[in-house]
Amino acid sequence: MDLDELVFHPWSVQGPRSVPTFVGGSGSYVMDADGRRYLDFCSQLVFTNLGHQHPGIVAAVKEQADRLCTLAPGYASDVRGEAAQLIVEVAPAGLGHVLFTTGGTEAIEHAVRMARLHNGRPKVLAAYRSYHGSTTTSIHLTGDPRRWASDTGAAGVVHFFGPFLYRSAFGSSTPEEECGRALAHLEQVILLEGPSTVSALVLEPVIGSSGVIVPPAGYLQGVRDLCTRHGIVLIADEVLVGFGRTGAWFGVDHDGVAPDLLVFAKGVNSGYVPLGGVLVGDAIYETFTRRPYPAGMTYSGHPLACAAAVGAIRAMHSEGTVAAAAQLGTDILGPGLTKLAENHPCIGDVRGIGALWTVELVRDRQTKEPLVPVGATGEANAPMAAFTKACLGHGLVPLVLGNRIHVAPPLNVKDSEAATGLAIVGEALAEADKFLA
Incomplete structure (x- = not known):
């Protein structure tokens, strides 16, 4: 058989x-x-x-396995802390803490939960032609046909069109037109939905599996400005493009943008042991210094996964x-x-x-x-x-x-x-x- x-x-x-x-x-x-x-x-x-x-990652996992294979997330861990430090050091400014998960879809779920608890608003914006995962919230956020079989329309998600010049929804003929029209469309969606009802906007800085769509220059900064103006949490979904895939540590780096939350997985340790996470901005972190964060995972910051991240990030630095x-x-x-x-x-x-x-x-x-x-x-x-x-x-x-x-x-x-x-x-x-x- x-x-x-x-x-x-x-x-x-x-x-x-x-x-x-x-x-x-x-x-x-x-x-x-x-x-x-x-x-x-x-x-x-x-x-x-x-x-x-990769010998550096394999050696890091083996070394950690010889010391301590697993540990509940409530205890302090040297390798967990080192992985967090290495991640924060390459992250955009203001993202000073890491919630570890076991993958990207789980990290999206937690990022959205954090945002909603932070500002008390129900809705989340996400782009068509996007993929954010296959669990309940993340599949609703997904904007491509992979969501259809599971989409009940009940997760508070509102979709919008992002810039895509090859198949422009705005009739644009240049990247500059596409950028301006996409931002105007997004602002209209926010205003029509009611800014006070929109908690977060989830965006892949470079659209990944839904088409590899690189935004025109200035678009990410424009989104950042809209979110700041309306008190909306900007969540960058860097699961696929983070940790060097685009030729920068993160996709948002190409526009010099710092999101409020940044979701990662995949490239953080080359997938050698399942690991994902949320980089948490300072303002949102402060929210949970006054109240507990009401969620957790058995394998959050698993030592073997964090060791793989330490090995991978060190190798990325040393190997350019x-x-x-x-x-x-x-x-x-x-x-x-x-x-x-x-x-x-x-x-x-x-x-x-x-x-x-x-x-x-x-x-x-x-x-x-x-x-x-x-x-x-x-x-x-x-x-x-x-x-x-x-x-x-x-x-x-x-x-x-x-x-x-x-x-x-x-x-x-x-x-x-x-x-x-x-x-x-x-x-x-x-x-x-x-x-x-």
Whole structure:
């Protein structure tokens, strides 16, 4: 019996699957049960920022395991404190404390709870084309179709349009127009909802799995200004883009913005042991020096997870990982993907930053009709299935979401490995081209 059949798989139709079984990894590669290596061109779900089996992270986890494997969150812990210190040191100004969770969706839940308790307001704003997690509040906040099956419309969430020039909701023709019109739209939403009813605004500084949408210059600062003016808590969801993915420690750094709460996970320790958290701004921290915070988690600040974070952040400093990610985007991924677009008519748009890019596939570049419809399965999803099959056949693990191919290798991928990955993507895109009318 295939043991994989005993596992209930998330986001999947249950039943036998045809996927590789991976048993090992090293650097930018994973290895299957037959000993074949695959280039990990997606960092799994965009979290192995330092690749697989990084010696610094592995050693940190082993050292902590030899000392103390686990500890209840109510006690003080040296490694928990050290992880918090390292995180605060690279965070935007004013975020001086850390609530540790076991992942990003849990951190979103706590950030929203903190905001509501802080100002006593019920509503939370979130963008369409966003993903914030799959638990009750976080899936309601999510703005893309992944929320539809669970959305009861009862979580106090109001969605708005963020800037996205390629598919502008505002009829814009320049980044400057898109920025101004998106901010005007957001302010109108706030005013129509009633500023005194809006507790928080949750925003990915760079939209991640819902499209890799980089906001135009000035947009994040504009959102910050609106939130400040109306007493709204700004929550930056940095789960996917934080800790170097965009070529800065955090996505908000590109606009020099400091949010009131910052949610992180994934890259904080390259996913070696589940860890997430909320960086808490000073004003909100003060609220809970006068009253207890009414929530907690059994595994908050788990010693092994915090040790992995210590190992990862130290390695990022010593290896210059953040600068390397910026250069990877500027010198390799951006130009390479742009070149592929010249040769493959199925590519409608290429966009990204640092080590996070997407290629959006369309049936027609003029109409921008997606190559596959939303939620496509079976025959309707044949173009993306053919692309994925071709990638795996050439020894590359892709990340395909809808009609998009996300390119997000480890931040420390070698230039030669990145070039190899782009070449394989190019070969696989030839399969997608065959489905054009």
